[in-house]
Amino acid sequence: MGIHEMKTNTNMTDEDRNLCGVVNDSGTYTLSPVADVAPFVQYLRTGMLGGMMTFIDPVSELGGKPNGQDGVVVTFGFYVPGGVVPAEEDCTQTIIGSRRKRGVIFKSTNMNKSFVGYARYKNTRNILGTIAFQFFGTVC
Secondary structure (H helix, E strand, C coil): CCHHHHHHCCCCCHHHHHHCCCCCCHHHCCCCCCCCCCCEEEEEEEECCEEEEEEECCCCCCCCCCCCEEEEEEEEEEECCCCCCCCHHHCCEEEEECCCEEEEECCHHHCCCEEEEEEEEEECCCCECCCCEEEEEECC
């Protein structure tokens, strides 16, 4: 368990933390917020079965993240063109990114299928944001 996990572990008291060498008075900090916005995603195909995602903070319109957010979680669902678009809970591939850009490589079994991506912020406590940004493309 790392320092971050000890600081946010609700099963540990401040005395437990001090005994582990982590000085942390739980009354002196606030927990990272759960995002109520989603990152915009620009997807660009970069080669066979792959692409590059650029995450853009909708508030600042730059590549940063809202305060307390550690990264972006993107889930992908695949379907036959013209078919039913999978719901977020039915997606089968997940990518986690902590920087402004993140590549993705799809499985060859998804070749020539359409995809939907759902992007959400993930805060420093690993809690997903309440809003998802949806984007579409084709695996080729």
